[in-house]
Amino acid sequence: MGLFMFWKKKKKRPPQRPISQLWEKLRQSSDFVELSFIVGGKELSIYYFDSLVDPQVLQEQILCHLQNDIPKHPTVRLEDLQQIVPIQRIEVSEDTALIEEKVLKGFVAVSFREQPGKAALMSAAAENLGLRENNDSENEFSVVGPKVGFVENVGVNLHLIRRQVVTPNLVFREMSVGSVSKTKVVIAYIDGVANPEVVQTVTQRLEAIHFDVVFDNAILDQLLADNSRTPFPLFISTERIDRAVYAIVSGQVAIFCDGSPYAVIGPAALFDFFTSPEDYYLPWVLGTFFRLIRFFGVAFSVLASPIYVAVLTYHYEMIPEDLLGPIIYSRSNVPFPPVLEVLFLEITIELLREAGARLPTKVAQTLGIVGGIVIGQATVDAGLTSTILLIVVALAALASFTTPIFKMSNTIRFIRFPFILFAAGWGGIGIIFAVCGLLIHLGRLQSFGYPYLLPFYPLRVRNFRDTFIRSPYSETAERPMFLRPRSRFRYDPNEAKQKRDIDE
Amino acid sequence: MKQAIPERFLISPFLAFFVIHAAQIGVGALSFQRPLMKEAGQDAWIVVLLAGLAAHGLVWLMYRLFSYSPSGGDIVSLHEQYFGRWIGGVLSLGLLFYYALVALTVLQSYIEIIKVWVFPLMGAWQFSLVFLLLTYYAVLGGFRVVAGLCVWGVVIPLLTIFPMVFFPLEYAQYRNLFPVFDHSFGQLVKASKEMTLQYLGFEMLLMYYPFLKNAPSSQKWAHAANAFTTFIYLVVMLISIVFYNKEQIQHITWPTLTLAKIPEVPFIERMEYIVISIYVLVVFPIITISVWAAMRVVKQLFAVQQRRSLPVLLAVLFVGTLFVQEKTDIDRLMKWTAEAGFYLAAVYIPLLYVYVWAAEKVKKALQQKP
Numbered sequence: 001m002g003l004f005m006f007w008k009k010k011k012k013r014p015p016q017r018p019i020s021q022l023w024e025k026l027r028q029s030s031d032f033v034e035l036s037f038i039v040g041g042k043e044l045s046i047y048y049f050d051s052l053v054d055p056q057v058l059q060e061q062i063l064c065h066l067q068n069d070i071p072k073h074p075t076v077r078l079e080d081l082q083q084i085v086p087i088q089r090i091e092v093s094e095d096t097a098l099i100e101e102k103v104l105k106g107f108v109a110v111s112f113r114e115q116p117g118k119a120a121l122m123s124a125a126a127e128n129l130g131l132r133e134n135n136d137s138e139n140e141f142s143v144v145g146p147k148v149g150f151v152e153n154v155g156v157n158l159h160l161i162r163r164q165v166v167t168p169n170l171v172f173r174e175m176s177v178g179s180v181s182k183t184k185v186v187i188a189y190i191d192g193v194a195n196p197e198v199v200q201t202v203t204q205r206l207e208a209i210h211f212d213v214v215f216d217n218a219i220l221d222q223l224l225a226d227n228s229r230t231p232f233p234l235f236i237s238t239e240r241i242d243r244a245v246y247a248i249v250s251g252q253v254a255i256f257c258d259g260s261p262y263a264v265i266g267p268a269a270l271f272d273f274f275t276s277p278e279d280y281y282l283p284w285v286l287g288t289f290f291r292l293i294r295f296f297g298v299a300f301s302v303l304a305s306p307i308y309v310a311v312l313t314y315h316y317e318m319i320p321e322d323l324l325g326p327i328i329y330s331r332s333n334v335p336f337p338p339v340l341e342v343l344f345l346e347i348t349i350e351l352l353r354e355a356g357a358r359l360p361t362k363v364a365q366t367l368g369i370v371g372g373i374v375i376g377q378a379t380v381d382a383g384l385t386s387t388i389l390l391i392v393v394a395l396a397a398l399a400s401f402t403t404p405i406f407k408m409s410n411t412i413r414f415i416r417f418p419f420i421l422f423a424a425g426w427g428g429i430g431i432i433f434a435v436c437g438l439l440i441h442l443g444r445l446q447s448f449g450y451p452y453l454l455p456f457y458p459l460r461v462r463n464f465r466d467t468f469i470r471s472p473y474s475e476t477a478e479r480p481m482f483l484r485p486r487s488r489f490r491y492d493p494n495e496a497k498q499k500r501d502i503d504e
Numbered sequence: 505m506k507q508a509i510p511e512r513f514l515i516s517p518f519l520a521f522f523v524i525h526a527a528q529i530g531v532g533a534l535s536f537q538r539p540l541m542k543e544a545g546q547d548a549w550i551v552v553l554l555a556g557l558a559a560h561g562l563v564w565l566m567y568r569l570f571s572y573s574p575s576g577g578d579i580v581s582l583h584e585q586y587f588g589r590w591i592g593g594v595l596s597l598g599l600l601f602y603y604a605l606v607a608l609t610v611l612q613s614y615i616e617i618i619k620v621w622v623f624p625l626m627g628a629w630q631f632s633l634v635f636l637l638l639t640y641y642a643v644l645g646g647f648r649v650v651a652g653l654c655v656w657g658v659v660i661p662l663l664t665i666f667p668m669v670f671f672p673l674e675y676a677q678y679r680n681l682f683p684v685f686d687h688s689f690g691q692l693v694k695a696s697k698e699m700t701l702q703y704l705g706f707e708m709l710l711m712y713y714p715f716l717k718n719a720p721s722s723q724k725w726a727h728a729a730n731a732f733t734t735f736i737y738l739v740v741m742l743i744s745i746v747f748y749n750k751e752q753i754q755h756i757t758w759p760t761l762t763l764a765k766i767p768e769v770p771f772i773e774r775m776e777y778i779v780i781s782i783y784v785l786v787v788f789p790i791i792t793i794s795v796w797a798a799m800r801v802v803k804q805l806f807a808v809q810q811r812r813s814l815p816v817l818l819a820v821l822f823v824g825t826l827f828v829q830e831k832t833d834i835d836r837l838m839k840w841t842a843e844a845g846f847y848l849a850a851v852y853i854p855l856l857y858v859y860v861w862a863a864e865k866v867k868k869a870l871q872q873k874p
Contacts, residue, residue, distance in 0.1 A: 318774045428781035433634050436788050443652040444645040459654040
């Protein structure tokens, strides 16, 4: 035990390197700049990375003031620089590790000869250099509603959130993830609404992450997931501000990560992935209609080609007489069993999609036309597939794209394949086997410890108001109770519900 | 052995409705009309009600029994408490065999239907293999997942299969219902024994009782589930009586499936294929819950990890399905299960209740004496 303690102590306090050693190390890079000059009898040195610093800020706010104002105050110390230099939050530190981290993040370090080992750190980082200024949220497009999306700069994203959630209870909790990238990660939630247990879980899991470079929130998403062996996304990732704000207001937690234009939102339930912000911008009747269309699309997309395989392989007696003619006619030239036929077409469509996604937009359009029309027509003419199947597969592909969250539409296209194989093995019974397997799998999934199938299982009938149907706003004052929020209502339910009698 | 189960593994009391109902309705619902009408003719629907009432009584008795059990234990701990380690253990072991038998019977009789109706040439072992693998996956998820499956196993068939039963009313002969009360009460009671297998399923409660949050409050849901089961059997029975005549039904093995042939839709025929397929969702919860219950007995008795014992039981069931293939064997199996279930639910539970009640009385009297 004693030995162990010794080791622990040693680990806690790494030996402090002298600051000169740090500068020595940084000098290896050609973009590291070290300026030394004498102003008003003071010998001062300035250190920064040319590539990280905004030259305008450096010249106008730092150099200019240092050179002009220091001679006026001959007794100035590093701690007093805040009075001279118009830069917010100037920090003076002796901690070499901190200085290193800050300089690597675009701070300018100023040190005086007379105060060795100390440096004043001033932020001059060119934060938006090379990053997008704005994002039109084209990946989650909606016709109605705002078209502003998150950008790669986490500061801008936080600004966008705080502009809509004007309450002192909105909490941003910052942490750093990634041993190399030291990425700034921010957890956003409303104190008093979000369940503290969730916030704690999120914080703990983020702290437990060991990774080198966090390229995108999608990596965090996977590292945070409760179960990594599932094709289903366990958290929503969105680039839409309205979606993130809605989630935060209903008591979920949003995670932002510097360098990623996506917010990760959890805990998420399966049905959150099929709602689109547009449902809420349209009148509730239309919103409900389109949502139902979307659910139908999902069911169709998963089941259409398996049913084709099952019926044509095993249960052809299920086809009515009138329909049998066209099916026989279109399949008479096809030499393959239905499974091969379906797999061939499904994989073709996946290829088209994948190729389209990897190519520049203009080429992708051409490819879509060439692939979709020419190959489709040609395979039918060549007798490789039947026309009916072509329609089924194309419709199923179309239906899978109605899912508003990209990750979920990928999942839906993927789970179709096990269904097809089960259908090929055991017909209709095989399809239900696959459904059973899917239901068990979904029943076992959790998102930040919350069951994934909420509110269906465990059943929360009261929260059905915003699942299959998008109820009018007079009915949806209550927050989804399955998130166990700290406060129950989003707005006053009584005022929203007031009804007047006829002619009153 | 008696540590409380952590709350995150428990289910809400109202879910008892789904778990009990899902375990009750099984393959029997496809074929119960024939033996019942053989005994009771057009009065078979009264038998359904009678048997339903009896089941209500047994459910009530079970909840009474558990009110004696210390801090919501299951039947195994109850056995141990009142019969000691050895005799109680033997009794629990009997329960283990019963649960395994239920799983095997349900699996085998459903595969029989698949073989007769859909895939006459395909090896039955394929289906039992897939079933048991899925069971493995479900039971690994714990009781919550099993209960979740029960919810789907009630909701989906109720929305898809149940409406199909009403289509044959187009050809109904309501005169078939008359004369009412043509059979003596004794005949009806005797016939109601035929309904044993149909109403069995609530005896799984003996094992998952401690998994219900605030378990005593789930009693009304258990009764609701039993009432709902009665309602469904009643509807199916009445429709069968008005659709078939008494002689005809004696020649039909699965009258409910034949009813499902009647609906006509322009784009699809032979709806019974859909019914048989979706019936996987009806059968599967029963298999998982009985396997889960059997595993729970093993865990409580021998302190063996469920992760270890589960594959063993599933392998035994798989081998079992290989041996029981003939229709006569399956019928015998069903008969055994019905007998075993009858003696468990209608004889053993009341006796146990009386014993426990008396033991408590004696204990109280002894405590008061000194």
